[in-house]
Each structure stands twice: as C-alpha cells, then as structure tokens.
Amino acid sequence: MPHAAARDRLIVALDTPSIEEAQRLVAGLDASVSFYKVGLELVFTGGLDLARALKANGKRVFLDMKLLDIGNTVERAVANASELGLDFLTVHGHDLKTMRAAVAGRGSSRLKLLAVTVLTNLTEDDLRQQGCQMNPADLVLSRARMAQESGFDGVIASGQEAERIRAQAGPGFLIVTPGIRLPGSTTDDQERITTPESAIRGGADHIVVGRPITQADDPKAAAETFLHHIREAL
Numbered sequence: 091m092p093h094a095a096a097r098d099r100l101i102v103a104l105d106t107p108s109i110e111e112a113q114r115l116v117a118g119l120d121a122s123v124s125f126y127k128v129g130l131e132l133v134f135t136g137g138l139d140l141a142r143a144l145k146a147n148g149k150r151v152f153l154d155m156k157l158l159d160i161g162n163t164v165e166r167a168v169a170n171a172s173e174l175g176l177d178f179l180t181v182h183g184h185d186l187k188t189m190r191a192a193v194a195g196r197g198s199s200r201l202k203l204l205a206v207t208v209l210t211n212l213t214e215d216d217l218r219q220q221g222c223q224m225n226p227a228d229l230v231l232s233r234a235r236m237a238q239e240s241g242f243d244g245v246i247a248s249g250q251e252a253e254r255i256r257a258q259a260g261p262g263f264l265i266v267t268p269g270i271r272l273p274g275s276t277t278d279d280q281e282r283i284t285t286p287e288s289a290i291r292g293g294a295d296h297i298v299v300g301r302p303i304t305q306a307d308d309p310k311a312a313a314e315t316f317l318h319h320i321r322e323a324l
Contacts, residue, residue: 096317096320096321096324097122097123097124097317098124098125098150098296099290099295099296099297099320100123100125100296100297100299100313100316100317100320101125101126101127101152101266101296101297101298101299102115102119102123102125102126102127102298102299102300102303102304102313103126103127103129103154103268103298103299103300103304104116104126104127104128104129104132104137104140104304105127105129105131105132105300105301105304106131106132106304107131107135108135109132109135109136109137109139109140112132112137112140113140115304115309116144116149118309118310119303119309119310119313120310122310122313122314122317123149123313124148124149124150125149125150125151125152125177125296126144126149126150126151126152127151127152127154127298127300128140128141128144128151128152128153128154129154129155130154130155130156133153133155138174141153141174141176142174142175145174145175145176150177151176151177151178152176152177152178152179152180152266152298153171153174153176153178153179153180154178154180155167155171155179155180155181156180156181156182156206157179157180157181157182157188157192158181158182158184158188159188160188161187161188161190161191162191164181164188164191164192164195165191165192165194165195166195167195168181168191168192168195168196168201168203169195169196169197171201172195172196172197172199172201173199176201177200177201177202178201178202178203178204178266179201179202179203179204180203180204180205180206180246181203181204181205181206181242182205182206183205183206183207183233183234183236183237183242183245184233185236186236186239186240189203189205189236189237189240189241189242190240190241192240192242193240193241193242202243202244202264203241203242203243203244204237204242204243204244204245204246204264204266205233205234205236205237205240205242205244205245205246206245206246207229207230207233207234207237207245207246207247207251208226208229208230208233208247208248208282210248210268210269210280210281210282210283211269211280211281211282212226212281212282213226213281213282214226217229226248226250226251226282227250227251227254230245230247230248230251230254230255231251231254231255231258233245234247234251234255234258234259234263235258235259238259238263243263243264244263244264244265244266244295245263245264245265245266246266246267246268247265247266247267248267248268248269248282248283248284249267249269249270249283249284249285249288249289249292249294249297250282250284251282252265252267252284252289252292252293252294253292253293255293256292256293257293264295264296265293265294265295265296266294266295266296266297266298267284267289267294267296267297267298268280268297268298268300269281269282269283269284270283270284270285270286270289270297270298270299270302270316271283271284271285271302272285272286272302272315272316272319273285275302285319286316286319286320286323287319287320287322287323289323290320290323290324291323297316297320299313299316302316303316
C-alpha cells in the first residue's frame with residue numbers, strides 16, 4: 091500500500107484489562123488514530139461490542155484472535171467473525187489445511203485474513219524447545235509462502251523479516267508488524283523488535299503498537315511520535 095497515509099498505517103493495540111480503559115484511550119487518542127487492534131485480553135471482557143462500536147464510529151478494527159484448531163472449527167469461527175463487519179482477523183499460519191479452511195469460512199466477505207507466522211517474543215532457542223530446527227526468519231518465510239498459497243491476504247511478522255517477505259511475496263500482500271519500539275526504549279517481553287522506520291522501509295504496510303502508546307503518560311503525544319516516524323520512513 092505505497093500511497094497509504096501514515097495515519098492509516100498505525101494500528102494501536104487496545105490490550106487493556108477493561109472496556110472502560112480501552113474507551114478512555116480511544117477518546118484520548120481522538121483523531122490521531124484511525125485503526126485499532128482488539129485482542130484476546132479485551133475480547134473476554136466485552137471487546138467484541140467495543141469492536142462493533144469502533145467500526146460504527148468510522149474506525150478500522152483488527153480482531154487479533156490467532157485462531158488455531160481443526161479446519162472445520164476454524165472455518166465456522168471465521169464465518170461467524172466475517173459477520174461482524176471488521177477489517178482484519180488473525181489465524182495461526184501453521185498449516186495449509188487450517189488456512190484453507192479459514193479462506194472457505196471467510197467466503198465473499200471483505201474481511202482480510204492474516205497468518206501469524208512466528209510470534210515476536212520467540213527466539214531461535216524458543217523454537218528449538220518446540221521441536222523446530224528452523225531459525226525464526228526462515229520459518230517466517232516458509233509460513234508466509236503457505237499463507238499466500240492458501241489465499242490469505244497477508245501475514246503478521248516482525249520487521250526483521252519484512253524485507254524478505256516483500257521480496258518473496260511481491261506487492262499487494264499485506265505485512266503487519268508488531269514488536270515496534272523507538273530507539274532506546276524498553277523492549278518489554280519482545281525479542282525480535284524493530285523501529286517504525288525499519289519496518290516501513292522493509293516493506294511493512296502497518297505497524298502495531300501497544301504499550302509504548304497505551305502506557306505512555308500522554309498516549310496521544312506518543313501516537314503522534316510514532317506517526318512522525320512513519321512519515322519519515324515514507
């Protein structure tokens with residue numbers, strides 16, 4: 091999405107313990123942010139209602155469910171999710187069967203499916219503990235290839251892999267990048283992090299930012315700082 095404005099590229103993760111806190115953040119961020127992520131933590135405390143309300147107020151919404159189950163279950167779950175009228179939905183990109191089932195469940199809806207490749211808090215040692223002998227970058231590329239072959243719209247991947255995914259997948263395949271941090275800031279529990287500039291210049295279409303904005307003393311100012319860095323990259 092080479093012509094997308096900086097505001098369209100920033101996704102703020104509403105990973106909050108309550109709807110009330112998420113609503114306060116949205117109100118404070120006001121016109122600075124047009125795209126929000128609603129994930130597992132918030133879904134279990136009324137997040138789907140908030141997602142619908144955000145959409146009704148003209149925002150874009152990324153439902154981060156990271157679905158992983160047998161094909162039949164995933165297909166039906168995606169079919170139900172597609173009725174919500176949201177924008178992005180995540181499915182773990184572990185195998186073609188699951189991803190093809192998700193595509194079948196999506197049907198003709200406009201919901202974009204994104205495959206989670208390798209979580210950004212995982213290292214090569216973590217993958218070995220899981221029995222995987224591939225390094226994170228190679229595993230990300232392998233899963234991105236499967237996602238594209240299955241008919242997915244894009245992937246979730248760290249900015250460290252964005253350039254290689256873009257070279258492999260070509261234009262039009264969405265790359266959404268979490269694990270974004272500004273230079274010199276805390277990494278929290280993330281491992282494979284990048285700056286906004288590095289992710290965008292590497293080919294990412296969107297960056298997902300949570301705690302550096304939502305836990306800032308002034309979330310709106312923090313969001314504007316990330317938008318500035320995106321503009322610099324563009």
